[in-house]
Structure formats: structure tokens, C-alpha cells
Amino acid sequence: MRKTLELDFRTIQAELRNRPVIRSSEAWGPTEDIFKTKHHQYRRINDSTLLHILDFEAVQPYAIDTSRKNFVCIQIILTGAYSRLAGDYVDTVDSASIQITNFPRSITEARAGERLRGILIVVERPYLVEHFGLNLDRIPAAYRPIFASDLGMVQAMKVPAVSSVRISSEQILSCKYQEPLRSIYFTNKATEIICDIVYQLNSMLPSRTRVAQAPSVFHAIEAAAAIYGRELHRPPTLEQLAVRVGVNRNVLVSGFVDNFGVTPHAFCLNLRMEEAQNFLRNSSMSISEVARRVGYGGYASFSRAFSEHFGHAPSLVKNDRNVAIASSGPIAFAADAQHGD
Incomplete structure (x- = not known):
């Protein structure tokens, strides 16, 4: 039987103003029957950014009903795969690329026995654009709603998972530091990843397309x-x-x-x-x-x-x-x- 969980990033963000980390068991109660975890937690990077670290095996099939209004989510998977349903659009999230989305609500599903390793960086959309200097004119027109509108789009933007981003993600997952070094290290690495991705997006050529592809x-x-x-x-x-x-x-x-x-x-x-x-x-x-x-x-x-x-x-x-x-x-x-x- 599939277990369904609910996740609201606004609620997580508000809670992280009072403490640096929230574990899955604190967000949903006991999760031993769902996740066999090494890491499954949410961390504060700053007032506008949070980091989700995942390194676990799904004990049983599960789904997470996620609300992310006006957040941009940057998903980097190193191992494993899961499905994401946004509106009527179903997609597979795996290690082939970095996926960027801001559709206000989606449902993610994973199979029993799936081993997932990776990170998710969740950034308030205006902060990503303004603080990091994202050039919207460089984004292919079909994907600009992800960065220019709180309505978003059902289809994620997929960009190559360059080696620098993969290495930084792996370093986060394998970090051996204890606090306070651990939080400082995660903040710097997450910021470095965002910089790498924004540089990648800003290096794109202006797109001629005005409609999404089939x-x-x-x-x-x-x-x-x-x-x-x-x-x-x-x-x-x-x-x-x-x-x-x-x-x-x-x-x-x-x-x-x-x-x-x-x-x-x-x-x-x-x-x-x-x-x-x-x-x-x-x-x-x-x-x-x-x-x-x-x-x-x-x-x-x-x-x-x-x-x-x-x-x-x-x-x-x-x-x-x-x-x-x-x-x-x-x-x-x-x-x-x-x-x-």
C-alpha cells in the first residue's frame, strides 16, 4: 500500500527560522516504515533558501504531495529515480540532468526498494532572479515562466548536470564536519551550486522559440x-x-x-x-x-x-x-x- 505524505515548503521555511535543520521524522512523525535513511532532512541556507539532503532507500512505495508556491526547486539526483506528476504532466527525475521547476503543486512518487541520493535546493523565485543576477533574456522563452511567474509551468527545465555541480552535491552528501562547520559548509556549497547553475543559464544563447515543443x-x-x-x-x-x-x-x-x-x-x-x-x-x-x-x-x-x-x-x-x-x-x-x- 502506498503511503502519501504532505509537504509545504512555506511551512518548512517558517520552521527553519527557529532552528537550522528539520529531519523527516520531525516533519511527518515516525518514518521508519517509509524511509531507510542515512539522510532525509531540510536545512536552512538563508531566509530565502533551503537545502533538502536525501540519501535513503524507500522501504515501501510512497508519494509526497508538495506545495512550493513562488519557490524555484533545483533537483540534482546522483543515484536513483522517481516520478513527478504536475497537473497532467508526468516526468521521470533521474541523474540524466538537473531539473528546475516552480509549478505550485506536484506529487512525487517512488517505488519500494528505490535508493535515492541527491540534493534539492529550494529558492524563493524573486531572490534567485535578483540576488544571483539571473538574466531572463537568456532563458529559452518556453521556460521563462519558471523564473518569471509564480504560476510556473508543469514541465521542468532540464539542464546538463555539469561535473562541478555533481562534485559539490557529492561533497554535501559525504560531509564529515560537525556543527558549526557543517552548517557553514552546506551554506557555501549550496550557494556555489546556485552560482554554477545561474552561470550555466546566463551562458545560453537567446532562444528563438515562442512555444513549447511537442x-x-x-x-x-x-x-x-x-x-x-x-x-x-x-x-x-x-x-x-x-x-x-x-x-x-x-x-x-x-x-x-x-x-x-x-x-x-x-x-x-x-x-x-x-x-x-x-x-x-x-x-x-x-x-x-x-x-x-x-x-x-x-x-x-x-x-x-x-x-x-x-x-x-x-x-x-x-x-x-x-x-x-x-x-x-x-x-x-x-x-x-x-x-x-
């Missing part, structure tokens, strides 16, 4: 973006991708421009360069190894593409990292140990 086209573009994310080491050609998702080449190109503000080639290149930069900053791989991991045949072609994209050579990123490690010595090791890496 669901079949929307899901084809979503599937194509997910394929690029999974296959950075050997991305398909535009023709191969069109065949795999069942649309023609022109529809694929226009769909990427309408939804992400860039062509499929530019979308894929952005993902590859973000991943390459992450490897250079956070791994011991050589530049040639990084090049192969993101689909380049050798050092020269990768270095040229990286330099054109970022305006500097990959060796600068690698050398900066090495200098930082050399200068920090045992302190860097101690900091890593604190995180349990």
Missing part, C-alpha cells in the same frame, strides 16, 4: 543530451545521434538550440571541456590521459580545443593544481582526511 520532441532532445553525458569518451556524430533518438537532423539541432541555447556540437563540447577541467583539477591523470577520457585522440588536438574553449592551455590548470599541492603540503592531506576522501 512531448515526443522534448523527450528526444532530453535523451540526446543524456547520451552525450554518458558517452563523452566517444560522442556519436550528429547523424548517429538523430537516428538513436528518432528525430531528423534538423529537428535535433533546433531542439538543442531551443532547449539549451546551443547547437548539439557546442553542447557536447561544453560537457567534454567541463569534464576535462575537472580531471585536470582533481585527478593525477596526465594531460594525454585526460584527452583520451574526453574523446580526443592525442595531446595536440585536445590542447588546441581546450585553449580555444577556455582561453588558456590545459597545462596551466594542471600546473596550478600541482603548485597548490606542493605549497599546502600536510595541510592539504589533513583537509582531505576530514572529508573522508
Whole structure:
């Protein structure tokens, strides 16, 4: 039998003005028969922002009836999937992309045995736009109601889950700090994630579209973006991708421009360069190894593409990292140990 819970983010926000964290058992009463939890809690980031940390297994099927009037919700799932019903629109929320929505009411459903890991950042819509400088002119017209109206839209906006956002989300989930460091760390990481996503949105090209796409086209573009994310080491050609998702080449190109503000080639290149930069900053791989991991045949072609994209050579990123490690010595090791890496 499915268990149904009710959640109102205004109520959670008001309660978080009096204390820093609310656990699921405090929001709904005993939840042991619903969640086998490591984390399932709501945390105050500031007066306009809250963070939901989820790391749990569903013991039984459940649904959460959520009210979020005039909030924008940024959902980042690292593991697992669930369904969201908004109006008559049903969608799957998983790790393929970041989903952004502000429809005033929706119902989320998860199956028994589903393991969910991720975070949800809930921000008051005017605060997101004004405080973080979100440029609405850069948002594809079909999705502007998410950021410009408290009525929202049933369809979530989906953007690529770039490596920096995934890493910050994982760091939140694996944080070993105790209070007060824990709250400070979560506040900084959640703010960093919002900055990354706003930068991503503000980097979109102005969209020419004025109407939402047919669901079949929307899901084809979503599937194509997910394929690029999974296959950075050997991305398909535009023709191969069109065949795999069942649309023609022109529809694929226009769909990427309408939804992400860039062509499929530019979308894929952005993902590859973000991943390459992450490897250079956070791994011991050589530049040639990084090049192969993101689909380049050798050092020269990768270095040229990286330099054109970022305006500097990959060796600068690698050398900066090495200098930082050399200068920090045992302190860097101690900091890593604190995180349990």
C-alpha cells in the first residue's frame, strides 16, 4: 500500500527560522516504515533558501504531495529515480540532468526498494532572479515562466548536470564536519551550486522559440543530451545521434538550440571541456590521459580545443593544481582526511 505524505515548503521555511535543520521524522512523525535513511532532512541556507539532503532507500512505495508556491526547486539526483506528476504532466527525475521547476503543486512518487541520493535546493523565485543576477533574456522563452511567474509551468527545465555541480552535491552528501562547520559548509556549497547553475543559464544563447515543443520532441532532445553525458569518451556524430533518438537532423539541432541555447556540437563540447577541467583539477591523470577520457585522440588536438574553449592551455590548470599541492603540503592531506576522501 502506498503511503502519501504532505509537504509545504512555506511551512518548512517558517520552521527553519527557529532552528537550522528539520529531519523527516520531525516533519511527518515516525518514518521508519517509509524511509531507510542515512539522510532525509531540510536545512536552512538563508531566509530565502533551503537545502533538502536525501540519501535513503524507500522501504515501501510512497508519494509526497508538495506545495512550493513562488519557490524555484533545483533537483540534482546522483543515484536513483522517481516520478513527478504536475497537473497532467508526468516526468521521470533521474541523474540524466538537473531539473528546475516552480509549478505550485506536484506529487512525487517512488517505488519500494528505490535508493535515492541527491540534493534539492529550494529558492524563493524573486531572490534567485535578483540576488544571483539571473538574466531572463537568456532563458529559452518556453521556460521563462519558471523564473518569471509564480504560476510556473508543469514541465521542468532540464539542464546538463555539469561535473562541478555533481562534485559539490557529492561533497554535501559525504560531509564529515560537525556543527558549526557543517552548517557553514552546506551554506557555501549550496550557494556555489546556485552560482554554477545561474552561470550555466546566463551562458545560453537567446532562444528563438515562442512555444513549447511537442512531448515526443522534448523527450528526444532530453535523451540526446543524456547520451552525450554518458558517452563523452566517444560522442556519436550528429547523424548517429538523430537516428538513436528518432528525430531528423534538423529537428535535433533546433531542439538543442531551443532547449539549451546551443547547437548539439557546442553542447557536447561544453560537457567534454567541463569534464576535462575537472580531471585536470582533481585527478593525477596526465594531460594525454585526460584527452583520451574526453574523446580526443592525442595531446595536440585536445590542447588546441581546450585553449580555444577556455582561453588558456590545459597545462596551466594542471600546473596550478600541482603548485597548490606542493605549497599546502600536510595541510592539504589533513583537509582531505576530514572529508573522508
